[in-house]
Amino acid sequence: MKGNAAIHRDFTVAQIDNxxxxxxxxxxxxxxxxxxYEPDHPTANADGFRKDVLELxxxxxxxxxxxxxxxxxxxxxxxxxxxPQAERPVRLDLxxxxxxxxxxxxNEFARWAKDADIxxxxxxxxxxxxxxxxxxxxxxCNHPSGTYWSDLRRSHGVEDPYGVNMWCLGNEMDGPWQIGHMEAKEYGRLADExxxxxKAFGKGIETVVCGSSNDQMPTYPDWERQVLEECYENVEYISLHKYFGNSSRNSLNYFSKIEETGRYIQAIGGVIDYVKAKKRAKNDVYICFDEWNVWYHNREQDSKNWHEWDWPEAPALLEEDYNLEDAIFVGGLLNEFIRQSDRVxxxxxxQLVNVIAPIRTKAGGSAxxxxxxxxxQFASLYGRGTALNVAVDCPRYSEDAAQDVNYLDVAGVLAPDGKSITVFAINRSPDETMEFNLSLTGFENVQLIEHKVMGGDASEARIANTHDAPNRIVPRAGEKLGVVDGAVAGELPAFSYSLIRLSVA
Known part of the structure; x- marks a missing residue:
């Protein structure tokens, strides 16, 4: 199987928001x-937060x-x-x-976020x-002093305001499961006010209004239209949520759901444009895809548990053991966000830890x-800068979730200093190595910095990292890619995700 891709320095998508x-x-x-947070853990700091988790x-x-x-x-x-923590009430979380x-x-969370530089x-x-x-x-959170709430914060030992600029206006208010669920116009009006x-607290504050909980909701995409018609001029973002699974154990159909996500983003982008035109608005509203991940391995059992258990504290919930297939999927979804960074x-x-998360812990044990x-991690470290328009020519396949899907999934990013390009490449084929060629126009002195690979064998699709075996699925050095006459050439293993970093002039 052959997969060709082309990048031109002048053909870009957008500046990626970090x-x-x-x-x-x-x-x-x-x-x-x-x-x-685990105050009794051997690695806990003075605030009770686990330092092993902080490191990850x-x-x-x-x-x-x-x-x-x-x-x-x-x-x-x-x-x-x-x-005071000893005086805080215990509540039932419905x-x-x-x-x-x-x-x-x-205040505790703010200290943790500061330690984590987030x-x-x-x-x-x-x-x-x-x-x-x-x-x-x-x-x-934000006022310096001299008022009831700001002085109360100061009495709690926090003299300087946090200066939080991003505020989400509720959560999934379109969902009947949501406590306080509303109709679109009702919610849009409340969100606007x-x-x-x-925003009356000062410049720089941005707000995120709730969009659809997922693209299968019966109110989608009219929910977005009605909400934005009420609040368009006073918000910066509309949120989208979507979770993914592969209960059928069909990897190619699973991977094609990334194309489905692309259509979701494009549809809401169209709604945003429609409302902007209808209202003759001058501001832009963008997408905040503020919940996404794989969630299906334990979903049915978890649902049964939380409807039956008797109000436990911090129960094990949604603790997915992610496998190689999920890693390739997550890499592809991040590629889609890069490709649509003009909207998203x-x-x-x-989430971040334990609950459908990239980081897991054992209470009292390791992380x-x-x-x-x-x-x-690769996308966060190397996917910052300018999203490049990548032209792809390769064999395609069709599944229930999407048709004419490329076996080759590629995103490219030019670093802020213009001196390096990072390419995130996926060979979705479960059994065929891909002969890969990437041409680069407008760049000189192209050299390979590193090539990292995950996967390469679909028979290992269900293997996962666990507490007892935390390094089953980790990146390794790639061996079959190089730069020839200013182009990247070589092989992408079947069923694999690759990080390709190039220095350029």
Whole structure:
């Protein structure tokens, strides 16, 4: 099988927003408690956060993180998580049928985010609460001093404001499962007024309005139209969510869902353009794909569990053992975000630790990287700069999720200094090596910096990293690619993901 690709220096897509490689963490399962926070753990720091987890998080160079939810936020009282920890109330979390101890609240999480060098992206409760509580939360976080909420923060030992600029206006408000679910116009109106109140605290604040929970919702895509018609001029982003699975064990159909995601982004881009034209608006609204990941391995059992268990604290929930196939899929989805970075400015892998996550932990024990950690890490480290338009010519296939799908999946990024190109290449074929050629126009002195490979054998598709075997699926040095006459030439193994870094002039 042959796969050809071409890049021209002058043919670009967009400047990539670094926040394309953001993350999400929710008060759910063991994401917080025994995930990032475990005061009795041997590696815990003075604030009770696990340093072994922090090390893995830092390795991802995450620009921003969405917190505290998720479904959790729609019944959350942020005030429960401030003040002396011993005096904080224990609440029942209706979203995940568990107990929330509130030992981690905004101030603890802010310290963790600072240690991890991550900017906070906070969500307000528009399910059971509204404008007043959102306004108070912003004042507590962002106002310097001299008011009730800012001085209360200072009394809690935080003199300087956090200066949080990204605020999410609720979560999945189109979903009937959501506490406080609303109709589109009702929610759009509330989001508009909340956004105006939040932005009254100063310049630089951006807001994210809820789009569809997924592209199979019966209200999609009219939900986006109705919501944006109410609030377009006062928001910067509309959120999209989508989770993926391969219950049929058909790898090619699974990989073709990336094309399905591309159509989702394009459709909402069209809705945004329609509303902008209808309202004669001058501002632009972009997409914040703030929940995405693979979620299916334990989904049925987890659903049964949380409907039956009796309000436990930090139960094991959505702890997926990601395999090689999932790593290749995640790499492909990140490629799609790069290719559509003119529309998608923020994207958050959901979630970060234990709950459908690139990082897993054992309570009292070790932390390890799942298979999806590595393509996410490569994209975050090397996918910043200018997205390049990559022309591809290769054999195609058709499946239920999409037709005429390329076996070769490629995204390219020119570094901010213009001195290197990173190519993320996937051979989706389960059994054929691909003869790969990448031509580069407008670049000189092309040299291979490194080639890393994951996969190469579809018979290993279901192998996963675990606590006892944390290094089954890791990148290795590639051996069959080189630069010949200014072009990249060689082989991409079957069923593989490759990181190809090139120096250029």
């Amino acid at each position: 926040r394309l490689y953001s993350a999400f963490i929710e008060h759910m399962g063991r994401a917080i408690y025994s995930g990032i 998080v830092r390795g991802l160079k995450i620009p921003a993180i969405r917190y505290p939810g998720g479904n959790f936020v729609s019944a959350y009282k942020w005030e429960d998580g401030i003040g 979203a995940w049928r568990s107990k929330e101890t509130n030992q981690v609240g905004i 900017e906070m992206m906070l969500a307000v409760n528009l399910g059971t609460r509204g404008i007043e509580e959102a306004r108070n939360f912003v004042e507590y 909340t956004s105006k109140a939040v 400015k923020i994207a958050c892998i959901a 390890w990287a799942t298979s999806i950690y590595y393509p996410y």
